[in-house]
Amino acid sequence: MLLGRTANGLYWMNRYIERAENMARLVDAGLRMALTRSQNAAEEWTSVVVSAGVDVAFANRHDEYSAATVSDFLIRDTANPSSAMSSMETARMNARMVRTALTRETWESINEAWMSLKRTLAKPIDARDLPAVLDTIKRETALIRGAFYGTMLRNEIFDFAQIGTYVERADNTARILDVKYYVLLPSISWVGSSLDNYQWESILRSVAAHRSYRWVYDAEYKPTNIADYLILNPRMPRSLTFCYRFIVEHLGFRAAEYGQRLPCHDLAEDMLAKLRAGSIKDIFDTGLHEFLDAFIASNHRFGEQIAKDYRFY
Amino acid sequence: MAVQGSSRLVAFDEMKPAEAGLRKPYSAYDRWLQDQDPARLTEKMQDAERVFRKTGITFAVYGEVEAAERLIPFDIVPRIISGSEWRRLTQGIEQRVQALNAFLDDIYHRQEILKAGRVPKELIAGNEAFLPEMIGVKPPAGVYTHIIGVDIVRTGEDEFYVLEDNARTPSGVSYMLENRETMMQLFPELFQQVKVRPVENYPQLLRQSLAATRPEGVKGTPTIAVLTPGSYNSAYFEHAFLADQMGVELVEGTDLRVVDGHVAMRTTEGYKRIDVLYRRVDDAFLDPLTFRADSALGVAGIMDVYRAGNITIANAPGTGIADDKAIYSYMPEIIEFYTGRKAMLENIRTWRCSEPDSLAYVLEHLGDLVVKEVHGSGGYGMLVGPAASKKEREAFAAKLKAKPSNYIAQPTLSLSTCPILTEKGLAPRHVDLRPFVLVSDRIQIVPGGLTRVALKEGSLVVNSSQGGGTKDTWVLDD
Numbered sequence: 001m002l003l004g005r006t007a008n009g010l011y012w013m014n015r016y017i018e019r020a021e022n023m024a025r026l027v028d029a030g031l032r033m034a035l036t037r038s039q040n041a042a043e044e045w046t047s048v049v050v051s052a053g054v055d056v057a058f059a060n061r062h063d064e065y066s067a068a069t070v071s072d073f074l075i076r077d078t079a080n081p082s083s084a085m086s087s088m089e090t091a092r093m094n095a096r097m098v099r100t101a102l103t104r105e106t107w108e109s110i111n112e113a114w115m116s117l118k119r120t121l122a123k124p125i126d127a128r129d130l131p132a133v134l135d136t137i138k139r140e141t142a143l144i145r146g147a148f149y150g151t152m153l154r155n156e157i158f159d160f161a162q163i164g165t166y167v168e169r170a171d172n173t174a175r176i177l178d179v180k181y182y183v184l185l186p187s188i189s190w191v192g193s194s195l196d197n198y199q200w201e202s203i204l205r206s207v208a209a210h211r212s213y214r215w216v217y218d219a220e221y222k223p224t225n226i227a228d229y230l231i232l233n234p235r236m237p238r239s240l241t242f243c244y245r246f247i248v249e250h251l252g253f254r255a256a257e258y259g260q261r262l263p264c265h266d267l268a269e270d271m272l273a274k275l276r277a278g279s280i281k282d283i284f285d286t287g288l289h290e291f292l293d294a295f296i297a298s299n300h301r302f303g304e305q306i307a308k309d310y311r312f313y
Numbered sequence: 314m315a316v317q318g319s320s321r322l323v324a325f326d327e328m329k330p331a332e333a334g335l336r337k338p339y340s341a342y343d344r345w346l347q348d349q350d351p352a353r354l355t356e357k358m359q360d361a362e363r364v365f366r367k368t369g370i371t372f373a374v375y376g377e378v379e380a381a382e383r384l385i386p387f388d389i390v391p392r393i394i395s396g397s398e399w400r401r402l403t404q405g406i407e408q409r410v411q412a413l414n415a416f417l418d419d420i421y422h423r424q425e426i427l428k429a430g431r432v433p434k435e436l437i438a439g440n441e442a443f444l445p446e447m448i449g450v451k452p453p454a455g456v457y458t459h460i461i462g463v464d465i466v467r468t469g470e471d472e473f474y475v476l477e478d479n480a481r482t483p484s485g486v487s488y489m490l491e492n493r494e495t496m497m498q499l500f501p502e503l504f505q506q507v508k509v510r511p512v513e514n515y516p517q518l519l520r521q522s523l524a525a526t527r528p529e530g531v532k533g534t535p536t537i538a539v540l541t542p543g544s545y546n547s548a549y550f551e552h553a554f555l556a557d558q559m560g561v562e563l564v565e566g567t568d569l570r571v572v573d574g575h576v577a578m579r580t581t582e583g584y585k586r587i588d589v590l591y592r593r594v595d596d597a598f599l600d601p602l603t604f605r606a607d608s609a610l611g612v613a614g615i616m617d618v619y620r621a622g623n624i625t626i627a628n629a630p631g632t633g634i635a636d637d638k639a640i641y642s643y644m645p646e647i648i649e650f651y652t653g654r655k656a657m658l659e660n661i662r663t664w665r666c667s668e669p670d671s672l673a674y675v676l677e678h679l680g681d682l683v684v685k686e687v688h689g690s691g692g693y694g695m696l697v698g699p700a701a702s703k704k705e706r707e708a709f710a711a712k713l714k715a716k717p718s719n720y721i722a723q724p725t726l727s728l729s730t731c732p733i734l735t736e737k738g739l740a741p742r743h744v745d746l747r748p749f750v751l752v753s754d755r756i757q758i759v760p761g762g763l764t765r766v767a768l769k770e771g772s773l774v775v776n777s778s779q780g781g782g783t784k785d786t787w788v789l790d791d
Contacts, residue, residue, distance in 0.1 A: 001562070001580055001582075001585060002580055002582075003562060003564065003579065003580055003581075004568070004579045004580060004581055005568050096544050096549075097544045099369075099557065100553050100557040100562075104368075107369070108368060111368075112367055115366065115367075156581065160581075254581075258581070258582050310581040311579050311580070311583070313567075
């Protein structure tokens with residue numbers, strides 16, 4: 001027995017925790033690029049802002065794309081509802097609303113993450129402290145995940161929260177790829193330059209996959225492999241296939257326990273089937289950008305459908 | 314709401330009264346205390362604050378954006394009550410609670426106490442807390458006040474007074490439980506040396522008690538839910554805490570609607586019926602169709618379901634008439650009328666300003682009295698005569714004369730003190746006590762309660778909204 005409002009709170013709680021973490025990763029990748037390449041840092045920071053999906057709001061607030069402005073906007077600025085601070089604030093608000101559905105350890109880990117971020121981000125981030133700040137965010141969200149996995153009963157509460165994580169993560173990975181899709185296209189003439197290597201590494205780094213990539217593929221970065229890894233690899237925890245594998249699994253538990261299949265089940269299974277049947281060649285042939293665009297839209301539609309089917313409000 | 318002026322007299326200290334040295338209930342604790350390093354105790358105090366912040370045991374203060382979430386200060390020196398003192402208190406409380414329920418039943422049915430002239434009719438009819446909608450309604454299991462918090466003050470070794478009966482939605486029980494939990498975490502060895510009666514089964518008792526008052530038609534385990542105004546409410550932590558500890562749903566008005574003559578909550582699998590609703594929403598907001606039409610906190614049509622006997626609402630609507638301050642002054646008569654015996658626990662002497670003689674007395678002695686609004690709570694809208702300036706007293710006198718029936722007055726009592734840990738060591742501070750009483754087919758009182766303490770030296774204001782703190786309350790197993 002789970003209140004629709006509680007399911008909604010759990011779903012958004014985890015979406016926002018995931019978002020806070022993703023913001024830290026994006027800035028981390030941007031920072032790495034800015035440190036290793038002295039030229040075109042502004043361009044790199046611009047793409048970080050676009051990947052975060054907050055380019056319009058950013059432009060309203062800042063004129064310049066730099067480490068200082070972007071990290072402040074994506075990490076600290078509460079006027080940006082998707083900043084790590086705002087995300088953690090919203091995650092905690094949701095957690096507080098659904099606190100009877102959480103173990104004490106899970107609630108406390110979220111509450112403490114919020115307190116820690118509030119403390120850390122009370123003052124503007126000093127450039128020298130940025131790596132430490134990003135570490136704090138990643139560590140706090142990792143602690144939440146640890147408490148959540150380690151103590152939560154595997155039931156409907158777990159399922160709706162997890163679906164939130166994967167919907168957010170899939171959206172994030174797809175956006176990162178979409179912003180840099182041109183870098184991955186084989187037809188561009190400067191392929192193979194050292195510039196590409198940086199760009200590719202930056203993509204992998206923003207999803208924390210620059211090391212594990214080498215365990216799966218060649219030591220060399222290849223655009224098709226990178227795209228394959230982030231879109232189709234079923235074992236890569238931030239790939240689109242991986243996300244939908246688990247969304248379908250958690251929905252399956254709901255269907256079995258509630259004894260009811262709903263439109264959102266068809267939607268998710270259809271998306272997973274397409275990802276499974278697809279090859280990276282097909283995706284490049286039909287257009288990487290078009291593919292990602294369509295995926296982001298379907299992912300959004302799925303989010304609306306699950307809210308409707310399970311009476312989130 | 315234990316506000317009784319300032320302490321000009323030497324107050325009775327529950328640990329070390331001036332004339333008598335260490336009181337017996339505190340002897341085992343005192344032995345332990347003597348062995349403690351003061352610096353370590355101060356550290357423990359800070360630990361306690363960290364625990365409360367971490368767990369999010371906070372309350373909201375209305376109108377203060379800055380301090381949107383504040384902690385109620387917690388003091389680590391326990392307030393200790395002996396087993397025999399407790400037995401005496403509980404007998405008095407039980408009698409009182411029985412009388413309150415009998416009074417409510419009478420007021421909403423035959424009104425015999427009014428016919429007998431023991432309580433004036435106009436006090437009921439003209440009272441906002443009296444709900445005509447409840448006339449003739451029989452609450453499930455005949456229980457009106459499922460949960461009562463009786464505020465008790467002490468002035469001497471054998472002097473206990475009831476300050477007020479909270480018969481609507483008394484709060485604070487989560488602090489009773491969390492304070493104990495915190496003390497056990499901070500000083501596990503202490504609980505091995507002193508035998509303290511446990512309070513932690515309160516949520517189970519509450520659940521059983523609520524279940525026992527389920528509507529007649531409900532067979533098997535009833536579905537219970539706690540209704541909260543939402544996460545912005547000042548007592549939200551407690552609502553969530555109780556729902557969690559009882560293992561029941563925490564619902565808001567937007568989760569509920571009337572489906573097929575029953576109140577039901579919106580779940581991921583459709584609407585599910587609720588049998589018992591422990592509501593922490595005031596009467597006025599309970600049903601927009603019956604009471605305040607602008608309420609988004611309640612359930613449209615719940616009163617019809619209630620009248621049809623299909624849901625238990627705890628506490629029943631309209632119980633406010635029993636803890637009204639004007640009614641309070643009649644409690645000795647009420648207790649005698651329904652139990653046939655004198656009240657075991659005394660009331661504080663109360664002047665009803667609606668009576669001309671009393672009003673004259675109150676106006677004349679404003680500097681010695683505490684004057685309260687009949688419907689006020691939380692320490693707001695009152696005059697503490699001895700602490701007030703001449704100007705404040707004059708302004709209040711004008712309000713009094715304009716609407717005398719709106720006020721009652723009581724003497725300034727010298728509330729007992731209990732030591733708290735300050736930077737300079739232990740120091741006495743005034744306290745009150747709120748035990749929590751559960752009513753179903755029986756009356757149960759968990760051995761303990763909420764001890765509120767005025768943290769400022771000499772202050773008698775223990776309300777959390779005005780700088781009061783709390784203590785763990787021990788009832789000894791002796």
